[in-house]
Amino acid sequence: MTELDRSTAADGIAIGLPYFTEPDPALSRSSGGRDPLGLLPVWSAFGRKLVPHVASPVGQVNGIKAVVLIQWLANEQEKLRPLLAGDDAARKFFRLMEGLVEYWLYHNGRPYCFGNNTLAAEQNNFYVTTKTGKTVANGLYQYYRGSSRRAGLVDDNWNVEPEVCKELNRHWTPKATDELLGALTGPLSNAKTALVPDRYLDGTALSKALNRIFDNGTLLHTLQESLFGQEFQRALARDFLALRRSSEMEGLRFEQRVRRLQSEELAHDIDCVLRCEPFLLVMQDVFDFLRGSPGKKLEQLARELEDVFSQMRERAAAFQWLGSELETPRMKQMQMLADILAASAPAANSAAHRACLIAFTCELLDYHKRCMTERGRDPLVVIEGDVIVLPVVGDRDPQDAKKRLVDGFPWMNDYYLNTASNLYAQVFGEPA
Known part of the structure; x- marks a missing residue:
């Protein structure tokens, strides 16, 4: 090669x-x-x-899925909206969700995007805060969002494409949202409070929802049609x-x-x-x-x-x-x-x-x-x-x-x- x-x-x-x-x-x-x-x-x-559409750092389809999932949760889940009202809250939400998703992918043997050294070293003790500067909590936001937008999965205002919303909604559950709310409330309200993903992803509804979202068949046709252009x-x-x-x-x-x-x-x-x-x-x-x-x-x-x-x-x-x-x-x-x-x-x-x-x-x-x-x-x-x-x-x-x-x-x-x-x-x- x-x-x-x-x-x-x-x-x-x-x-x-x-x-x-x-x-x-x-x-x-x-x-x-x-x-x-x-x-x-x-x-x-x-x-x-x-x-x-796609940029050089975009190596994994799971990163594209993660971006649209995080954006969809922020836009469409009413229960989460109070968490997103503060200054820079949307960016902090994205950072916490990146860490949670990358941790879940890594510990479930799925292709993940960033954070190999950190995830391998910290194992179940891995945590992320709203101020974490590592790529494991910032790489998707920095490198994958533009590709998702150019591919039409989200629009210029970061609204997720309606058909994508429908499919995500089929795989998500209200209980998963409740568990996510419990995981994020503390870290979003206090920068010193860490989100430890392992506490929320052992056989939970949240983990099961992520399993459905990151199944190979989820959004497959949409990704086939959208990622490459004409x-x-x-x-x-x-x-x-x-x-x-x-x-x-x-x-x-x-x-x-x-x-x-x-x-x-x-x-x-x-x-x-x-x-x-x-x-x-x-x-x-x-x-x-x-x-x-x-x-x-x-x-x-x-x-x-x-x-x-x-x-x-x-x-x-x-x-x-x-x-x-x-x-x-x-x-x-x-x-x-x-x-x-x-x-x-x-x-x-x-x-x-x-x-x-x-x-x-x-x-x-x-x-x-x-x-x-x-x-x-x-x-x-x-x-x-x-x-x-x-x-x-x-x-x-x-x-x-x-x-x-x-x-x-x-x-x-x-x-x-x-x-x-x-x-x-x-x-x-x-x-x-």
């Missing part, structure tokens, strides 16, 4: 902070900030054409899953599998992805190369990158074509970077190539500075005179960055294809 495949195995359980793939020392980023070049808004825009986007998720699992494709890299995807409706959008990611790698790899070269002069760096200039230019030229596909300020800034590289004539001499690389480097770091300024943060690398200076030390081997400039792989981003194929396997019962 590729690096991206390993990070989102179809039967895996997400643990810890879920944005990144599995740690890879050769590709790790510094603690100075995630996505320092602001690549996410661009690649995600193209990814949304292929996978319109029929051809659902077919794409299915086909990508097949490519990942095919023994004939086992040795292929991620981008090689993308090239094998066939879709009449999405052929253009697949091509956009194939044009986008290689140039994003150029930006990231040159940036990481600079961060691994403190004290070097721009001319020296240009000489060191000169032998990969043709690959960089080719990828920049392919990216230029995307200018009319996504007309956002960030994309326009990236197009300026691509224009610098693509403007150089293929037959230009070494001096011209080096001048082009210096111009690209200077513009890249100006672009990085603007990205960081937008976030109220300082840049991670700057130019003083004609010398590279690092306010924050880099942690990637510059030769690894240069190697990927030559090879063009592995890709950093999966354009939500792994996520969609994982969920497809779950809701359509594809064998692992």
Whole structure:
């Protein structure tokens, strides 16, 4: 499997902070900030054409079910409404319910979403309060709610879709609500009072209701119809899953599998992805190369990158074509970077190539500075005179960055294809 495949195995359980793939020392980023070049808004825009609803951290259908259940309880259960009247009470309710649901899933052998270390360590003593900051009590709210909304399971005002409400209501009971009320009243009224899920989930009506909600058949048709977008986007998720699992494709890299995807409706959008990611790698790899070269002069760096200039230019030229596909300020800034590289004539001499690389480097770091300024943060690398200076030390081997400039792989981003194929396997019962 590729690096991206390993990070989102179809039967895996997400643990810890879920944005990144599995740690890879050769590709790790510094603690100075995630996505320092602001690549996410661009690649995600193209990814949304292929996978319109689900976000990268969404690894389990049970997380989607949990979100709609929690929202439905808050909206539809009259007995619970007095608990939701205080300041930020709805958010506190969601946090407590996240902890309760994740605990129930974990201790009933069901696929859960977050909190592996905490749940395993604390076992039956696990507890959550309205101020718990761990992902086990915040991950669903942070990472799953947007996917649930985009899929139409809840609307923009967080009202649960009527047909979903009807099905949840069939599996819930008034006694389960009474027990839930007893479990939540104290913790919601006092931040120092802990909810200990184990006290309320041993053979109770609440536990039995959760068992029915998280049964594989509950909401199954709705999830099949809603999670993937239109029929051809659902077919794409299915086909990508097949490519990942095919023994004939086992040795292929991620981008090689993308090239094998066939879709009449999405052929253009697949091509956009194939044009986008290689140039994003150029930006990231040159940036990481600079961060691994403190004290070097721009001319020296240009000489060191000169032998990969043709690959960089080719990828920049392919990216230029995307200018009319996504007309956002960030994309326009990236197009300026691509224009610098693509403007150089293929037959230009070494001096011209080096001048082009210096111009690209200077513009890249100006672009990085603007990205960081937008976030109220300082840049991670700057130019003083004609010398590279690092306010924050880099942690990637510059030769690894240069190697990927030559090879063009592995890709950093999966354009939500792994996520969609994982969920497809779950809701359509594809064998692992």
